[in-house]
Amino acid sequence: MKTLNIKLPDGKVITHDFEGQVCLENLIPETEYPILSALCQNENIRLNSVFDESAEIEFLDLRNNYANMSYQASLTLLYLKAVEDILGKHVQVTIANSLSKGVYTRIHLDGINEETIQKLENYMHEIAEQNLPIEEEVMNRDELLKYVNADGDKDEKKLLESAVDLKKAMVCRIGETHNLFYLHTLPSTGYLKLFELKKYRNGVLLRFPHPRDPLHVAPFEEQKLLYNAFSEENHWQKLIGVKDASQLNEKIVTKECLDLVMLTEALHEKKIADIATAISESKKRIILIAGPSSSGKTTFAKRLCIQLRVIGLKPLYLGTDDYFVNREDMVPDEKGELDFEALSAVDVGLFDQQMNDLLAGRKVDIPEFDFIEGKKVFGKRITSIQPNQPIVIEGIHGLNPQLTKDIPDEEKIRIYISPLTQLNIDTHNRVPTTDARMLRRLVRDYRTRGRDAATTIRDWPSVRKGEDVNIFPFCYQADLFFNSQCIYELAALKKYAKPLLEGIGKDEKEYPEAQRMLRFLDFFAEMKDDACIPLNSIIREFIGGSVIMN
Numbered sequence: 001m002k003t004l005n006i007k008l009p010d011g012k013v014i015t016h017d018f019e020g021q022v023c024l025e026n027l028i029p030e031t032e033y034p035i036l037s038a039l040c041q042n043e044n045i046r047l048n049s050v051f052d053e054s055a056e057i058e059f060l061d062l063r064n065n066y067a068n069m070s071y072q073a074s075l076t077l078l079y080l081k082a083v084e085d086i087l088g089k090h091v092q093v094t095i096a097n098s099l100s101k102g103v104y105t106r107i108h109l110d111g112i113n114e115e116t117i118q119k120l121e122n123y124m125h126e127i128a129e130q131n132l133p134i135e136e137e138v139m140n141r142d143e144l145l146k147y148v149n150a151d152g153d154k155d156e157k158k159l160l161e162s163a164v165d166l167k168k169a170m171v172c173r174i175g176e177t178h179n180l181f182y183l184h185t186l187p188s189t190g191y192l193k194l195f196e197l198k199k200y201r202n203g204v205l206l207r208f209p210h211p212r213d214p215l216h217v218a219p220f221e222e223q224k225l226l227y228n229a230f231s232e233e234n235h236w237q238k239l240i241g242v243k244d245a246s247q248l249n250e251k252i253v254t255k256e257c258l259d260l261v262m263l264t265e266a267l268h269e270k271k272i273a274d275i276a277t278a279i280s281e282s283k284k285r286i287i288l289i290a291g292p293s294s295s296g297k298t299t300f301a302k303r304l305c306i307q308l309r310v311i312g313l314k315p316l317y318l319g320t321d322d323y324f325v326n327r328e329d330m331v332p333d334e335k336g337e338l339d340f341e342a343l344s345a346v347d348v349g350l351f352d353q354q355m356n357d358l359l360a361g362r363k364v365d366i367p368e369f370d371f372i373e374g375k376k377v378f379g380k381r382i383t384s385i386q387p388n389q390p391i392v393i394e395g396i397h398g399l400n401p402q403l404t405k406d407i408p409d410e411e412k413i414r415i416y417i418s419p420l421t422q423l424n425i426d427t428h429n430r431v432p433t434t435d436a437r438m439l440r441r442l443v444r445d446y447r448t449r450g451r452d453a454a455t456t457i458r459d460w461p462s463v464r465k466g467e468d469v470n471i472f473p474f475c476y477q478a479d480l481f482f483n484s485q486c487i488y489e490l491a492a493l494k495k496y497a498k499p500l501l502e503g504i505g506k507d508e509k510e511y512p513e514a515q516r517m518l519r520f521l522d523f524f525a526e527m528k529d530d531a532c533i534p535l536n537s538i539i540r541e542f543i544g545g546s547v548i549m550n
Helices: 065-087 114-130 141-151 154-162 224-240 245-252 256-282 297-310 348-359 433-449 453-470 472-477 489-502 511-521
Strands: 002-007 013-018 035-040 043-045 055-061 093-098 102-107 135-140 168-174 177-181 196-200 203-207 286-290 316-319 364-370 375-383 391-394 412-418 424-426 480-483
Touching (some): 065 093, 065 102, 065 114, 065 168, 065 203, 065 511, 114 196, 135 141, 141 154, 141 177, 154 245, 224 472, 245 489, 256 297, 286 297, 297 391, 297 412, 348 364, 348 391, 412 472, 433 453, 453 511, 489 511
Parallel strands (some): 002 055, 286 391, 286 412, 316 391, 412 480
Antiparallel strands (some): 035 055, 093 102, 168 177, 196 203
16 A cells, blocks of 8 residues: 655645555645645656655645746646637747736737737636646757757747756647746646736736735736836847847857946946936935845945936935834734834834934934844934935835835935846746846845855745835835846856755755756856956845945
C-alpha cells in the first residue's frame, strides 16, 4: 500500500492510500479557494500529475504566487485561442503590462470594439465550460529550437537563440493554439472560471482575481497615471530599440551595451529635469515622494535635489523615517507586534507642525531617529528655509493625505515613483513589475544587510501586503510620476541575483519561488561588466557603487 500525504492551504493534512497509480487531480477536496497547483518534494507540479509511489504533496490556491501566475499563463493561452478562433490565426496579440487589476493587451487589428470584445469573452467562457485539456510538454533546448523552427515563429526563435542560459521551457496547447511559458499551466480550461475582458483606450484589459480576493474579479479602477507612464515607457523603448528579451540580449552581448546604458540613463536624467522644472513652475514647496519597495526613491529624491539646484533652487532634503514615534510610545497591533510601516508609526503631529514652521520661515529642530535606541534625537539639525526654498520629502506615506492633513494643499506637490516595465520576454510573456522589484531588493538586502535570498523571498509577501495598505491606494493622489525602470536592469541584476537564488537549498520553503525566478532569468543575457553603469544610476542603489547613497 502506498500513501500520499497532502497538505492543504489551511494547514490541514489529508492522507490517501492507494495501489497502482493515482492522479492528483482526483484527490482535490472542497476548500475555501479553488486548488490550482501543487508541490511535490518542494518542486512545482501540475495537478494532473500521476503517482505510483508514496509522496508528500502540498496543494496551492490563488494566494500562492506560483499558482497565481499559472492561472494568468493559462488564461493568456485561452485568450489567444479566442482571438485565433474568432478573429483569425493571422491576428497578432501583445500581452503588454499589468494595469487595473489585470493585464493590458493589444489586438493588432482595426475595428476592435466592445461588441467584438464581448464576443471574445463569451467564447472564452464557453471553452472554459467545455473543460478542454491544456496540454503541456516540457522541452529541452534542442527540442525547443526544433519546435520554433517548425512553427515558424521568428520572435520565439530569436529569443531562444539569444537566451543562451535557457535549458528548458514548457510548450502548452489548447487545441491548435500553443505558446511557450516558463512555468506550468493548469490542467484544463475548467479551472479558468473567473475573468473578464474590458475595452480600455487602444487595447483590451484581461482581468482576473487578485490573490487577496481569489473568488472575485475586482471592480475596475481607472489608472490614468500608470497608463500614461506605460505609454511613455513604450515611447522610450522605441527610442532605445528594445521591446523584448531577445533585443535586449543582442545589445548586452555586443558593443551596443554601452550605448544602451547611456541612452537609458539620459532619458532618466531628462525626465528628472522635467519634473524639477514642473516643480519650479508650480511654486509649491512641499515635494512629497512615495513608491513601493525597491523603487529607487532615495536615489531619485537626491537626483531631483540636484536638478532643482541646477535651476536655482536650494532644496532641503528630509526623510519621514526621522519622524518615527519613539518605540516605547508605539502601540502594538492585534498580534502584539509593532508595525513600523503603518502611518501610526509616524509622529504626524510633529511632522506637520515642523513643515508649517519651515514654510513660515521659523527655525526648526529637525529630529534624527536613532534606530538602535528607538527614539528621536534632537539638537543636530536646527534649520530654517528661505521663502522660495522647497522641501523634498521621501517616505512610504508621502502620498497619504493623512500625513500632511494640516499642511495647506496649495503648498504640496506629490510624486509617485515605481519601476514599471514594458519589456517583455516575448510577445505573450510579460515581465511582472513585482519580479523586477524583488530582484532589486534581493540584491540590495544581501549587499547592505547580509540577508540571504531565502529571507528576502520569505518577507516579500509581507512587504507586498504593506504596499497594498500603505502605498498603492494613494498612488492616484500623485501629481507627477517617475518610472524608475532601467531597460537593461535585468541583465545587470542577473549577475548578482542568480548565485543568491541558486544558494537556496531544496529543503527550504523558498526553493520553489527561487527556481521560478531562475527560470525567468534564463531568458536574459547577463551583463558581465557593469562598469559602464553611471555611479549616480538608480541601479547603483541596488548593485552598489552609488555616489549618491554614500
